[in-house]
Amino acid sequence: MAAPTKGPRLGGGPAHERLLLANLAAALFTHKSIKTTETKAKRLRPVAERLITFAKRGDLHARRRVLAVIQDKNVVHELFTEIAPLVELREGGYTRITKLGFRKGDNASMVQIELVLEPVNPKPKSAKKTAAAASTAPAAKAEEPEAPAEETSTEETSTDEVATDEATTDATATDETATDAASTDAAAAEDAPAEDAK
């Protein structure tokens, strides 16, 4: 089952909604900042940010996928050549929504949605948070894989040797579980830094 759309529905049907969002996105890319209702802006944000992500990729396939949403080639050209370089270093969050007030006719909450085109100045990461993350993450990852690995290894070895001969099982089984556990530890230790690197 497909997940329902997050946020309220717009327009008179699915096609109308697609067109509304595509036109809003095109207007946002041409004017860099548009005033609309809060409901529409909240639906527009994921659509526009996805298109900007395509623009950052910048190849022909990405351009065709954007053209499938926004029909206007001029707008898409501007998006790929002018907007994409400005948000090259920004990792998501390409739009900003600011609430302005309520419209006179229907009391709808109006907002200004704009592209965030300022150069990125990343916050300095707090030393405490990064240190805590570095210390807890490998410890937790190293401990977790051990327990299930040991259990599975004991089960496998014990069942195998029960099938072969019953007399000498106990000593050999314990020996092999010890060696297996050691090998799994080493494997887990090797895996853990690779996972951290991702």
Add this chain to the structure above:
Amino acid sequence: MAVPKRKMSRASTRMRRAQWKADAPTLVKTIENGKTVYSLPHRAKVVTDSTGTPLYMEYKGRKVADV
């Protein structure tokens, strides 16, 4: 078409209407130039010049939109 069978009594009309209540908005209190101002949170404010003419809308020290 469904039609009411009886006249609605004054009492029930008034009981229904007694439930129409406006709830107070949650406001934030800020002090600007010595004046205490109550305003809605997370919402751009109108900047005016000395004569009270609205100039533009501002949020967190940044010009957001024209009025």
